[in-house]
Each structure stands twice: as C-alpha cells, then as structure tokens.
Amino acid sequence: MTPSTPTQHPDLAAKFVADEDRMHWHDQALWFVRLKRDKMARALPEWEELRERAAAIKAHTMSRLADYLEQFEAQATRCGAQVHWARDAAEHNAIVLSILQAHGVTRVVKSKSMLTEECHLNPCLEQQGIEVVDTDLGERIVQLAGQPPSHIVLPAIHLKKEDIGALFHQHLQTEAGASDPKYLTEAARQHLREKFLNAQAGITGVNFAIAETGGFVVCTNEGNADLGVSLPRLHIACMGIEKLIPRAADLGVFLRLLARSATGQPITTYSSHFHGPAPGGELHVVLVDNGRSGILASDDFRRSLNCIRCGACMNTCPVYRRSGGYSYNATIPGPIGSILSPTRDAQAYASLPSACSLCGSCTDVCPVKIDLHHQLLTWRGELRKRGLLPWSKRLAMWGLGWLMQHPRLYNFAGRMARWVVPCLPRGLIYNRMNAWGRQRELPAMPKHSFRELYSKRHDQ
Amino acid sequence: MTSKAQILSAVRRTPLPLRELPPHAGPWLTFADRAGQFATSLASVGGVCLAARDVAAIRAALETLPQITAAKKVCSPLPELGVGNVSLPDVATPHDLEDVDVAIVPGEFAVAENGAVWVNARGLKHRAILFLVQHLVLVVRGDAVVNTMHEAYARLEFAEPGFGVFISGPSKTADIEQSLVIGAHGPRSHTVFLLEAAP
Ligand code: SF4
Numbered sequence: 235m236t237p238s239t240p241t242q243h244p245d246l247a248a249k250f251v252a253d254e255d256r257m258h259w260h261d262q263a264l265w266f267v268r269l270k271r272d273k274m275a276r277a278l279p280e281w282e283e284l285r286e287r288a289a290a291i292k293a294h295t296m297s298r299l300a301d302y303l304e305q306f307e308a309q310a311t312r313c314g315a316q317v318h319w320a321r322d323a324a325e326h327n328a329i330v331l332s333i334l335q336a337h338g339v340t341r342v343v344k345s346k347s348m349l350t351e352e353c354h355l356n357p358c359l360e361q362q363g364i365e366v367v368d369t370d371l372g373e374r375i376v377q378l379a380g381q382p383p384s385h386i387v388l389p390a391i392h393l394k395k396e397d398i399g400a401l402f403h404q405h406l407q408t409e410a411g412a413s414d415p416k417y418l419t420e421a422a423r424q425h426l427r428e429k430f431l432n433a434q435a436g437i438t439g440v441n442f443a444i445a446e447t448g449g450f451v452v453c454t455n456e457g458n459a460d461l462g463v464s465l466p467r468l469h470i471a472c473m474g475i476e477k478l479i480p481r482a483a484d485l486g487v488f489l490r491l492l493a494r495s496a497t498g499q500p501i502t503t504y505s506s507h508f509h510g511p512a513p514g515g516e517l518h519v520v521l522v523d524n525g526r527s528g529i530l531a532s533d534d535f536r537r538s539l540n541c542i543r544c545g546a547c548m549n550t551c552p553v554y555r556r557s558g559g560y561s562y563n564a565t566i567p568g569p570i571g572s573i574l575s576p577t578r579d580a581q582a583y584a585s586l587p588s589a590c591s592l593c594g595s596c597t598d599v600c601p602v603k604i605d606l607h608h609q610l611l612t613w614r615g616e617l618r619k620r621g622l623l624p625w626s627k628r629l630a631m632w633g634l635g636w637l638m639q640h641p642r643l644y645n646f647a648g649r650m651a652r653w654v655v656p657c658l659p660r661g662l663i664y665n666r667m668n669a670w671g672r673q674r675e676l677p678a679m680p681k682h683s684f685r686e687l688y689s690k691r692h693d694q
Numbered sequence: 695m696t697s698k699a700q701i702l703s704a705v706r707r708t709p710l711p712l713r714e715l716p717p718h719a720g721p722w723l724t725f726a727d728r729a730g731q732f733a734t735s736l737a738s739v740g741g742v743c744l745a746a747r748d749v750a751a752i753r754a755a756l757e758t759l760p761q762i763t764a765a766k767k768v769c770s771p772l773p774e775l776g777v778g779n780v781s782l783p784d785v786a787t788p789h790d791l792e793d794v795d796v797a798i799v800p801g802e803f804a805v806a807e808n809g810a811v812w813v814n815a816r817g818l819k820h821r822a823i824l825f826l827v828q829h830l831v832l833v834v835r836g837d838a839v840v841n842t843m844h845e846a847y848a849r850l851e852f853a854e855p856g857f858g859v860f861i862s863g864p865s866k867t868a869d870i871e872q873s874l875v876i877g878a879h880g881p882r883s884h885t886v887f888l889l890e891a892a893p
Contacts, residue, residue: 447852455878
C-alpha cells in the first residue's frame with residue numbers, strides 16, 4: 235500500500251492509543267501469543283541450532299537465488315504446473331486475471347496470502363466482476379469490515395468479539411448481540427462452506443517453494459487453503475521470489491520453527507505439499523519480484539528477504555502491541571514491515587523506522603535470525619542521508635550533534651537544566667513542543683551528572 | 695526481454711559470494727517412547743490417539759465413538775476395515791462428498807514431536823475428502839512413528855507429482871479474540887489409530 239501522503243506513524247498511533255482500554259487489551263492479546271511462543275521455543279533444546287540453520291539455508295538460497303528460481307520452474311513444469319513470472323504487482327494481477335478470464339471464472343476463494351495483499355489483487359479482480367472471498371476466518375472478518383489485515387498471522391487481532399458479532403449480524407444474519415467465538419465461527423463455517431462448494435477457482439499463497447522438487451507448501455490451521463483448491467479444478471498459487479528453499483528436507487527446519495514462532499503451536503494443523511495439479515485439474519504458479527530483486531542488491535537490507543512471515547516480531551514489539559497494525563499503514567506492519575515498506579517508498583514510510591525503541595526483542599525472537607533492530611537503525615541513518623526526516627527531527631539532531639561536539643557547553647547546559655528545570659512552572663515544560671511529555675512525566679532532575687559522579691568516584 | 699529474463703537478470707545483477715548450505719543432520723530431539731510422545735502431542739493440538747492391536751480392535755473402537763456411530767455417511771478407503779457406505783472411486787466429483795460425515799484414511803507415518811501424520815493422497819480419488827468431512831480418522835502403523843520433522847523428511851520423496859499433507863489435529867481457528875475454536879472449515883474431530891500389526 236503506498237499512501238499518497240506520507241504516513242505519520244505517531245499520528246496514526248495516537249488514534250489507536252486514544253482508546254486506552256482497547257490499547258491495553260490489544261497489548262495483552264499479543265503478549266499472550268508471545269508467551270505461547272516462548273514456551274514452545276524453550277521446550278526444544280535445539281531451538282538456537284534451528285534458527286542458525288534456517289538463517290544459513292536462507293543466506294545460501296539468496297546467494298544463488300536465480301539458479302534456484304530456474305530449477306524450481308523446470309521442476310514445477312515437470313510436475314505439470316504452469317509457471318508465470320511477474321515483475322511487479324500490476325503484472326501479477328494481470329496474469330491472475332487472464333487465467334481466471336480464460337476459464338470464465340467469476341467466483342474465487344482465496345486463502346491467506348500477504349503477496350496478493352501487497353499487489354491489491356482483490357480490488358483488481360472485483361473491478362472485472364469477479365467475486366473474491368477470503369476464506370481464512372480472520373481475513374474474512376476484515377474483508378467484511380472493509381479493512382486490510384492488521385497483522386500478518388492474526389488479521390483481525392484488533393477487533394473484539396463484540397465487533398465481530400455486530401459485523402456477522404449485519405452480513406451473515408447471526409443473532410443480534412451474539413459474540414460467542416464458537417457460535418460466530420460456526421456461522422462463518424456454514425457461510426464459507428457454501429463459497430467453497432460454489433467456487434470455480436482457488437487462489438493460495440505459498441509458504442515455501444522447493445527448488446529441488448518443483449513443489450510448494452501451504453500452511454494453515456483452518457484447512458481453508460485445502461478446501462479452496464481441492465473442490466474447484468483451477469488452483470493459482472502466488473509467491474514472492476524469496477519463498478524458495480533448495481531442498482525438501484530443509485522444510486524439517488522451517489516447519490519446526492514457523493508455527494512455534496507464530497502461534498506457539500508445534501506445527502500448523504495442515505502443512506500441504508503440492509507437486510503439480512490435482513488429477514484433471516490445472517495449477518498455475520506466479521513468481522513475483524515486485525521490488526525484491528532490489529532489496530537483494532542491498533547489503534544493508536538483503537536479510538529482510540529471509541522473513542518467513544511468522545509474525546513473532548509483531549507479537550513481541552512494544553510499539554506494535556500498543557499502536558496497532560494500522561498505525562503502520564502498510565501491508566506488512568511491525569518491525570519487519572518497517573524495514574520492507576521504506577524499501578518500496580522511502581519518503582512515504584520515512585516515519586516507520588523510528589517507530590521502534592531499539593529494544594531488540596524482535597531480533598531475539600526472529601526464527602530466521604534477521605537482525606531487525608540493526609536494520610531499523612540503519613534505515614534511520616539512510617533516511618537522514620536522503621534528507622527524508624521531518625524538520626523537527628533534523629533540527630533537534632543537528633542541535634544535539636552540535637552541542638555534543640562542544641563538551642564544555644554540553645556540561646554547562648546540563649548544569650543549567652538540573653538547576654532551572656525543577657523551578658519552572660509546569661506549563662513551560664509540558665507544552666506542545668514537548669512530545670515526550672504528552673503522556674509521561676520527565677524524570678526527576680538528578681543533583682549531579684554522570685560525569686560528576688564518575689570523576690568523584692575516580693578521585694576517591 | 696521477457697519478464698522472466700528481466701527478473702533473473704535483476705537477481706543476478708549483484709553477484710553474491712556463495713554461502714554454504716548446511717547439512718540435514720543435527721542434534722535433534724529424540725524420545726524414548728515415540729508413540730507415547732505422539733499421543734501427548736496430538737492431545738495438545740486437540741486430537742485423540744488410540745492404540746489398536748489389529749483391524750478388529752479398530753472396528754470395535756469405532757463403535758464406541760459417538761461421532762462415528764451417529765454418522766450417516768462413512769467413507770473408508772481401507773477395504774480390510776470393512777466399514778463405510780461411500781465408495782470413493784464411485785464418486786464423480788468432490789462436491790458429492792459434501793455430506794459425508796466420517797472418513798477413515800490410512801496415514802503413512804506419524805511425528806512424535808508435533809502430533810502430525812503424513813497422508814499421501816495417492817490412493818484417494820478426491821483429496822477433498824480429507825478436509826470436507828466432519829470427522830477424520832487416520833490409521834497409522836504403530837512402528838511408523840518418527841521423532842521429528844527431520845526424520846519425517848528423510849522418509850519422504852517427491853519424485854512423482856502428487857499431493858501430501860501433514861495433518862496435526864482437527865481444523866481450528868483462534869481468529870476471534872484468540873479463543874481456540876475446533877472445527878473451523880474442516881473436520882471437527884481428529885482420531886488417529888496406532889496399529890500394532892500392519893493393516
Ligand atoms: S522478521 Fe522474523 S520474526 Fe518477523 S515475521 Fe519475519 S520471520 Fe517472523
């Protein structure tokens with residue numbers, strides 16, 4: 235999603251934070267998922283070894299990506315699939331549309347795919363009179379609400395069951411005021427079953443594509459991807475070129491990490507391996523670049539392509555948990571989204587790398603060992619170099635930089651502040667200029683600076 | 695230039711030093727009692743594991759499962775089991791399986807660490823049966839339980855086109871306020887028989 239005006243994370247976050255109860259509830263819901271992940275990670279003595287292996291397999295794949303893409307195409311073709319290549323989102327959408335139109339398809343069921351979100355496939359197909367039903371429950375919920383997913387694994391995590399009850403009452407004729415998750419899930423089951431049975435084509439994403447065999451794996455808990463592509467004869471799988479892995483046996487590493495990191499499950503309910511079309515059916519695989527080759531060329535951000543979209547970095551991020559997925563205004567929110575989005579449009583997403591306290595928790599949980607917080611810091615420097623920081627930040631940094639280059643002045647300023655600030659009236663400190671002080675108190679001014687304390691101890 | 699050529703040349707534009715591909719062997723987890731661990735793992739994901747000495751024991755056990763005794767339509771591609779009233783090869787389209795209540799299907803092997811069973815669709819005319827039925831029953835040889843996914847992939851070959859799936863428990867979702875609900879789109883219950891003798 236490229237917003238026409240630059241996204242200001244602080245402004246969008248302010249909206250979310252305004253409802254304090256909801257913010258805390260959101261924070262807790264995600265923390266709960268993070269704890270489930272921790273339990274799973276700790277239960278495996280080889281957890282760190284798995285992360286190392288995953289990172290190494292991905293690094294190897296990226297170093298030979300073109301070869302693996304060619305191998306994948308050859309093997310997938312041998313299995314009977316038709317492989318397509320799309321340079322960008324528009325080409326991806328055009329390919330999918332033309333396959334559907336060639337088959338006279340007007341009803342499509344789609345399972346979760348962040349790539350098709352990134353390409354805005356749904357509106358493109360809908361414009362041509364094709365009904366696209368998202369079949370993952372969370373995605374169906376946000377689709378009915380007319381919203382994009384707010385999280386890559388838990389698309390409707392920002393909604394309360396009462397919100398969903400109201401939505402289903404409106405669209406699926408459930409009882410007014412009903413909000414029991416079991417009841418609502420059953421209603422969605424009946425509603426979507428009919429969609430599955432009437433669909434003429436199924437679209438899925440791809441979690442992993444295997445160069446050696448030409449197959450690919452799709453992971454779900456609900457079984458929606460499988461229903462969506464085992465009833466209609468036509469299956470279209472859309473994947474970014476970074477989804478490749480060299481060998482089928484590498485899945486041993488990735489499937490052990492993915493669900494444990496994502497939701498704290500030992501594995502997703504269904505890990506489906508597709509090699510060629512179903513008997514009598516047709517399988518198309520669309521390989522999409524859409525900026526990925528550009529990221530691959532960057533020494534700083536290449537590793538962000540290793541992401542397996544588990545969502546763990548979002549669940550752990552203190553900013554994401556409190557500001558909500560929409561505050562990033564991007565297809566992929568959270569730490570990894572704050573790295574990927576500026577690679578698409580640095581100006582529009584310039585505020586995202588700063589939506590981070592550099593606590594490093596994302597880096598600690600990432601199953602493929604992406605150095606997320608380092609890359610976010612690198613982005614900040616890069617944005618400064620490109621002159622894309624807002625004037626307030628530039629001015630403050632320039633001022634501070636200047637002050638720090640003049641130690642005497644710096645010491646003097648510190649002494650003045652310790653002396654003057656405690657005597658100032660509140661209104662002078664807590665005003666519009668002090669963004670920090672809007673939600674919190676400044677720390678009490680210490681009597682002595684660190685420098686003074688240090689030299690005092692040293693002298694003793 | 696075709697899109698394929700453009701993408702490949704864009705990917706090749708920055709030559710990267712070769713990074714080594716790690717081996718598959720590793721210090722991976724093992725369990726003293728693999729079948730027992732499988733049952734524990736399966737229970738944790740909402741499934742049920744039952745041990746059976748032979749096919750007759752499975753048949754007897756099936757008669758005690760309420761979801762099966764209440765079923766009107768049962769599909770079992772396991773001839774030696776002698777149950778079921780829907781014959782998969784005679785069903786024209788997968789849509790006709792919509793009202794099948796129970797499927798009893800062979801699984802190739804089970805994975806102790808996560809409760810998953812590998813099901814190959816080779817013998818199934820319509821793989822939709824695995825996802826469309828209300829209740830799924832899998833039958834796996836008790837000596838075919840591996841420790842981890844690494845061992846699982848060591849057993850798998852993808853030389854031929856086809857479809858296979860690891861299934862770990864019944865279909866589920868937690869998309870509404872993180873409340874776990876069993877029976878999202880697929881089966882509402884999931885039972886695995888570990889069979890002592892080969893079926
Ligand atoms: S960056 Fe790492 S933690 Fe975040 S979604 Fe990707 S794989 Fe998961």
